[in-house]
Amino acid sequence: MIHLLRVPIIRREEPAPGHVELWLQSPELATSTPGQFADVVTEGMLRRPISFSRIDRANHQVAMLLQVVGDGTRWLAAQRPGTMLDVMGPLGNGFLPPAPARDWCLVGGGVGIPPLYAAVQAWGTHTASRPTVILGARDQQLLLLVDEFQALGCVVEITTDNGTRGRRGTVEAPLCDWLDSHPDGQVYACGPTPMLASVARLTQGRTGIFLALEQRMGCGIGACLACVIPGYGVSGQAGYLRVCTDGPVFRSEELIFE
Amino acid sequence: MKLSVNLPRGLVLKNPIVAASGTFGFGPEYKDLVNIGDLGGVSVKGVSPEPWPGNPPPRVWETTGGLLNSIGLQNHGVEAFCAHDLPFLRDTGTAVIVNIIGHTVEEYQRVAERLAKEPGVSALEVNISCPNIKQGGMSFGHDPDQAYLVTQAVRKGSDLPMMVKLSPNVPSPAVIAEAVQSAGADMISAINTLVGLAIDKERRRPALGGTTGGLSGPAIKPIALRVVYEVAQRVKIPIIGMGGITTASDVVEFLMAGAHAVMVGTVTFQYPRRMQEIVAQLPDELLRWGFSSVQEAVGAALPSKRGGLFDALT
Ligand SMILES: Cc1cc2nc3c(=O)[nH]c(=O)nc-3n(C[C@H](O)[C@H](O)[C@H](O)COP(=O)(O)OP(=O)(O)OC[C@H]3O[C@@H](n4cnc5c(N)ncnc54)[C@H](O)[C@@H]3O)c2cc1C
Ligand SMILES: Cc1cc2nc3c(=O)[nH]c(=O)nc-3n(C[C@H](O)[C@H](O)[C@H](O)COP(=O)(O)O)c2cc1C
Ligand code: FES
Numbered sequence: 121m122i123h124l125l126r127v128p129i130i131r132r133e134e135p136a137p138g139h140v141e142l143w144l145q146s147p148e149l150a151t152s153t154p155g156q157f158a159d160v161v162t163e164g165m166l167r168r169p170i171s172f173s174r175i176d177r178a179n180h181q182v183a184m185l186l187q188v189v190g191d192g193t194r195w196l197a198a199q200r201p202g203t204m205l206d207v208m209g210p211l212g213n214g215f216l217p218p219a220p221a222r223d224w225c226l227v228g229g230g231v232g233i234p235p236l237y238a239a240v241q242a243w244g245t246h247t248a249s250r251p252t253v254i255l256g257a258r259d260q261q262l263l264l265l266v267d268e269f270q271a272l273g274c275v276v277e278i279t280t281d282n283g284t285r286g287r288r289g290t291v292e293a294p295l296c297d298w299l300d301s302h303p304d305g306q307v308y309a310c311g312p313t314p315m316l317a318s319v320a321r322l323t324q325g326r327t328g329i330f331l332a333l334e335q336r337m338g339c340g341i342g343a344c345l346a347c348v349i350p351g352y353g354v355s356g357q358a359g360y361l362r363v364c365t366d367g368p369v370f371r372s373e374e375l376i377f378e
Numbered sequence: 379m380k381l382s383v384n385l386p387r388g389l390v391l392k393n394p395i396v397a398a399s400g401t402f403g404f405g406p407e408y409k410d411l412v413n414i415g416d417l418g419g420v421s422v423k424g425v426s427p428e429p430w431p432g433n434p435p436p437r438v439w440e441t442t443g444g445l446l447n448s449i450g451l452q453n454h455g456v457e458a459f460c461a462h463d464l465p466f467l468r469d470t471g472t473a474v475i476v477n478i479i480g481h482t483v484e485e486y487q488r489v490a491e492r493l494a495k496e497p498g499v500s501a502l503e504v505n506i507s508c509p510n511i512k513q514g515g516m517s518f519g520h521d522p523d524q525a526y527l528v529t530q531a532v533r534k535g536s537d538l539p540m541m542v543k544l545s546p547n548v549p550s551p552a553v554i555a556e557a558v559q560s561a562g563a564d565m566i567s568a569i570n571t572l573v574g575l576a577i578d579k580e581r582r583r584p585a586l587g588g589t590t591g592g593l594s595g596p597a598i599k600p601i602a603l604r605v606v607y608e609v610a611q612r613v614k615i616p617i618i619g620m621g622g623i624t625t626a627s628d629v630v631e632f633l634m635a636g637a638h639a640v641m642v643g644t645v646t647f648q649y650p651r652r653m654q655e656i657v658a659q660l661p662d663e664l665l666r667w668g669f670s671s672v673q674e675a676v677g678a679a680l681p682s683k684r685g686g687l688f689d690a691l692t
Binding site: 122123161164165208335336338339343344346349359360 | 400401402403407408410411423431432434435436437438439440443444445447449452595644646647648649650651
C-alpha cells in the first residue's frame with residue numbers, strides 16, 4: 121500500500137563529505153522491503169526518489185542516505201530534525217532474500233550502497249555463509265557504511281578508482297574472484313548503470329542475480345511511463361520496463377544493457 | 379454550489395476538473411492515493427490500434443517551472459486497454475475520456491470504432507499531435523486540412539462525444555479549431571505540450587532520449603490561456619482548457635478565458651491529491667470572484683461578455 125505522508129526528521133548525520141543521512145519516524149514507511157524507495161517533495165516540479173538505508177520496523181523508523189548532487193538533494197540535506205517531509209511511499213518492489221542454501225554477495229557503488237545495507241540488516245548474516253560486500257567509490261572519502269557492514273558480520277572488500285583504499289580499480293576484479301570461488305553464489309547489486317552492466321555480464325548464466333536500477337522519474341507510481349529501461353516484459357518480448365513499479369529491483373535476465 | 383458541467387452529446391462532468399492525458403496512466407495506477415470518483419473525469423494516456431513502444435530514456439527532464447517529456451506515446455494498444463484498464467475506470471463513477479492516437483487517418487478511425495463498441499467510454503479525445511507517417515511525419519495537428527480529415531474519420535467511426543486536442547506549436551491554433559469544428563468535433567481540448575529542448579551538460583548532448591520533448595507545467599500557463607482565449611472567440615463548441623494548472627485560482631482563470639472545464643496534468647506527479655483539493659476549493663474561489671456557478675464564470679473575460687463595472691464607467 122502506497123501512502124502520502126508527512127513525516128518528521130528525527131535525526132541527521134553526515135557520514136561522508138557531501139552525504140547526509142536522515143532518520144524519519146513513520147510506521148508506514150517502516151513496513152518497507154529493502155530496495156524499495158520513497159519519493160520526497162523538495163523544490164522543483166518533481167519529487168526525488170531516495171531508497172531506504174535502514175528500515176527499523178520495531179521502532180517505526182527508516183533512514184535515507186543521500187548524496188548532494190543538485191538542488192533537490194541540497195535542499196533535503198539542509199533539513200534539520202523536527203522538519204516535516206512530504207513523502208510518498210513505500211514505492212517499488214524491493215529485493216527477494218537469498219535462497220537459504222546459497223552464498224550471496226552484495227556489490228554497491230556510490231548511493232547504491234545504502235539499500236544493500238538495509239538488505240543485510242533485514243536478512244541478517246547467519247545464512248549459508250557470511251555475505252561478502254564489495255564496495256566501490258571514486259575516493260576513500262566517498263565510501264559509505266563500511267564499518268556498519270563489518271559490524272553486521274559481512275566480509276567487506278573495497279575498491280577505489282584512485283587507489284586511496286582497498287584495491288585500485290572497479291568492483292569487477294573482486295567480484296570475479298568471488299564468483300570463481302562461489303559457483304552457485306547469488307549477487308545483489310546497486311549503483312551506477314555501467315557497474316550494473318558489468319555485474320550482469322560477469323554473472324551471465326547464473327540465477328538469483330538482482331540489480332537495482334535508477335532512472336529519471338515523473339510520477340513514481342507507474343502512471344507516466346517516464347522511468348523506463350530496456351528489458352523483457354512478462355510476455356518475454358523486448359520492450360520497456362518501469363523502474364518505479366516493475367523495479368527498481370530486477371532479475372538480471374529481465375534486463376537488456378546496450 | 380453547482381459544479382457540474384453539461385457538454386455536448388449528453389456528456390456530463392460532475393465537476394470541471396479532469397485528469398489530463400498521460401499524467402494519470404490508463405486508470406488504476408493512482409487508485410491507492412486518489413478517490414477517482416471525486417474527479418470530473420479522467421483522460422487516459424493515448425491509446426493506438428496496436429501497441430507503440432515509445433521513445434528511449436531518459437524521458438523526462440525538469441526545467442524552470444516546467445517539465446519536458448518525450449514519452450513517445452508508449453501504450454499497449456486498444457485491445458489491452460479494453461481488456462485490462464477500462465473495466466476498472468468504468469466502475470469508478472468518473473467520466474472516462476479515452477485519448478486516441480494513430481499514425482494514419484485510418485488508424486484513428488479504427489481505434490474510434492473499436493471504442494464505440496465498448497461500454498463505459500464517456501468520450502473520445504483525439505490527440506492530433508501524432509506524426510502522420512503517410513505524410514512524412516508531420517503532425518496532423520499542424521495543418522487544418524489534415525486535422526479536418528482525422529476529425530471527420532473519428533466522427534464516422536463513433537457517435538461518442540468527441541473532443542479534439544490542439545497543439546500550441548502552430549501559428550494559429552484557432553484556425554485548426556475552426557477546421558475540426560467544421561469536421562464535426564463536439565469540443566476542443568487545449569493545449570498539448572510545447573516543443574522544447576534541454577541539454578545534458580555532463581553527457582554533452584540533448585538530455586532526452588527523444589532529443590526534443592513537450593513542455594508542460596506552470597511555465598506554459600500564459601500560453602495555454604492565450605490559446606483558450608483566442609479559440610473561444612473563433613468557435614462555438616465548448617473548450618476544455620489545460621496547461622500549467624496547479625490551483626483553484628488557475629482554474630477560474632481558464633474558465634474566465636472561455637473554458638467550460640479544465641484538465642490538470644503535471645502537478646499530479648508532485649501532489650497526487652491536488653485535483654481533489656481543487657474540486658473542494660473551487661466553490662469558494664468562484665464565490666470570491668463573484669460567480670455562483672461554474673457556468674457563470676465561463677468566458678467572463680471574453681470581449682463579448684465583459685461589459686462589466688469598468689467598461690460601464692469608461
Ligand atoms: C529508485 C531510486 C533510488 C535512489 N536512491 C538514492 C539514495 O538512496 N540516495 C541518493 O543520494 N540518491 C538516490 N537516488 C538518486 C536521486 O534520486 C537523485 O540523486 C536525485 O533525484 C537528484 O536530485 P537533485 O535535485 O539533487 O539533482 P538534479 O540533477 O538537479 O535533479 C534534476 C532532476 O533529475 C532527476 N535525477 C537526477 N539524478 C537522478 C538519478 N540518479 N536518478 C533518478 N533521477 C535523477 C531528479 O529527480 C530531478 O527530477 C535514487 C534514485 C532512484 C531512481
Ligand atoms: C508525461 C506526460 C505525458 C503526456 N502524454 C500525453 C498523451 O499521451 N496524450 C495527450 O494528448 N497529452 C499528453 N500529455 C499532455 C497533457 O495531457 C497536457 O496537455 C499538458 O501536460 C499540459 O497540462 P499540464 O501543464 O497541467 O501538465 C502528456 C503530458 C505529460 C507531462
Ligand atoms: S515514474 Fe511514472 S511510470 Fe515510473
